Amino acid sequence: MPRFLNRDLVAVAAALVVPLAVAAMILPFRAGFSNTNTALVLVVIVVAVAAAGNRVAGALAAVSAAVWFDFFFTQPYQRFTITKAADIQTAVLLLVVGLVTSQLAAWARRLKVIxxxxxxxxxRVHGIAALAQTARSPSTVINQVQDQLTELLHLRGCRFEYGTLLGHPPRLEQDGTVTVNRRHWDVERRGLPDREIELRAFGNGRFYGRFMLQPTPGTVPPLQARLVAVTMADQVGHTLDVAAAHGGRR
Known part of the structure; x- marks a missing residue:
């Protein structure tokens, strides 16, 4: 199970359990602890859960916090009923503020990941460009790009074919999209095709070869990763073009 999926599942579980646990900890001090302060403590818990998990976890934490605030801290106690107008306002504000701040926290987490x-x-791109400037042979760059593509796109394997255009395999295009039989393939919804995909390498408008990508079933590499893959293939094409200008492949 992917690490981020594990993290999100833990956050969802925490969203259901932690607000109840914190409310239970505050409960013995209910008489000397204002409901406003209690609500603020629960909002902090909601933000923490959202920051550690995702929007779903944050929303669940906000609802959980509002429910247990009602149950433990508004009269009549231990009932899901509120009689005081001030408590109703506090409970509603707790829910609304919790939902809003949880979404902001989850958004901030997403920005950090991006x-x-x-x-x-x-x-990765800088590393390949630097290698292309110093490598004595294009094969060195090709081998490094093969490794990078395998890791970047979570491939089962990758190889480079010089100059050949045999067959009509699916293709990773210059804009990061994938075509199968000249038709657009929805990678975000369907993942990569379950057969080899070609990624062509051009240098100065000339075709030099192609990487044959062997996808891992079920993987959905993001568009940014696919664009980086295209950039790396272009760098290989440029490297082969420079080598050809100096007497062929080395």
């Missing part, structure tokens, strides 16, 4: 991912993509 930033880290983008930095990783940039590092």
């Amino acid at each position: 930033a880290i991912t983008d930095a990783d993509y940039l590092s």
Whole structure:
């Protein structure tokens, strides 16, 4: 099970359990603890759960917090009923603020993941470009790109074919989309096709070869990853073009 899926499942469980546990901890001090302060404590719990998990966990935590606030801290106690107008307002505000802040916390977490991912993509592209400048042979760059593509797209395997265009396999296009029999393939919904996909390498408008990608069933590499893959293939095409200008492949 992927690490992020595990994390989200734990966050959902925490969304259901932690607000109840915190409410139970505050309960002995109910007489000297205002309902406003109790609501603020529960909002903090909601934000923490959302930041650790996702929007679903944050929303569940907000609902859970509002329910247990009603049950333990509004009269009549131990009943899901509120009689005081002030308590109704506090409970509603707790739910609304909890929902809003949980969404913001989850959004902030997503932005952090995207930033880290983008930095990783940039590092990969920079590494291949630097290698292309220093490598003595295009094969060195090709081998490194094969490894990078395998990791980046979660492939079972990857190989490079020089100059051949045999067959009509699915293709990873320059814009990051995938076509099968010249028709658009919905990667986000269906994942990569369950057969080899070609990624062509061009240099100065000339076709030099293609990477044959062997997808792992069920994987859905994001568009950014696919665009990075295309960029790496272009770098290989450029490297082969430079080598050809200096007397052929080395």
